[in-house]
Amino acid sequence: MKTKSFSDMQCSIARTLDHVGSWWSLLIIRDAMMGARRFKHFQRNLGIAKNTLTSRLNDLVAGGILERVPAADGYAHEEYVLTERGRDLAPVIIALGQWGDKWVAHEKGPSTVVTVRESGEPLPRIWPRRADGELLALNEVGMRWANGAGPITETQEKEDPS
Amino acid sequence: MKTKSFSDMQCSIARTLDHVGSWWSLLIIRDAMMGARRFKHFQRNLGIAKNTLTSRLNDLVAGGILERVPAADGYAHEEYVLTERGRDLAPVIIALGQWGDKWVAHEKGPSTVVTVRESGEPLPRIWPRRADGELLALNEVGMRWANGAGPITETQEKEDPS
DNA sequence: AAAACTGGTTGCAATACGAAACCAAATAAG
């Protein structure tokens, strides 16, 4: 993957992508969230080449997103389980899935279903909200560059006071 | 990017990554959300090679995430603006940024700040919630495979009735 | 004890990447 490392960028998104920005990483994490634990699971579910899978798993372990643990059932192999860091990616995974369901759904419908366990209903769209849970429109969300870091756009070049 | 296309996979996440899974795509989209509109903005902000940027922008336009529009201020060039599809990726972008802020923050702090515009306070963590806005713990969120599609794990092989 | 499976590793070829050079058209400067 690593043609150019994003790890020296200040941007949090870039730094995150440095961990999970690889083609397969997020799919591996999703499978882990769905219960995959063993090499063979990932390989069969994803149809990924074995050497690539080895490489991705090693990266994810090195990045603290997965960890290797002895097999729970006494077998000799090790298993891959999500760390807290890894589980904390759930919003990203779910948001990607929801976007896909909405905009690029497969004709046969989605392959995974995310629900509120209690009610069994589909999970509401993951979306910016106020602290009290109220949904926000995108224009109610402010995104700005912190001190100095940031882009040069005409508005900012001209110090446009919009 | 496209070594193996994910577009034939049923999984929504894979299909989404087929659009934005490339190294730079999400960073370009983030910059677009921050106000970048011109080729030079993206290039300078990201430090991306020009040929790669050309390629990514074309892909994003082809995927309906960006569109080319005449420059708003009468100049001859065209500008790249997010479509509704593109803006709808905001939760993904924000979730990635929040994860990065939490787990892999740069020593100098985040470069972008996302706020509730009204109050100016940091945007609460994007996270699964019930329809009424109540936060959910991860074990209150159900993720399952739809009919048949899905992985082979021991639990499912053995039809473990957990 | 033999056969099959698991979890890899090692080439190899194809593809995608970044860097640098180059270029026509559009802007800006003098």
Next chain:
DNA sequence: CTTATTTGGTTTCGTATTGCAACCAGTTTT
């Protein structure tokens, strides 16, 4: 209004990453 600079690319090239197939030791099943 003539020249210099910027913009928005394209082309070429060398390197890095990927998928595929073959192979292999150790584990598990038959």
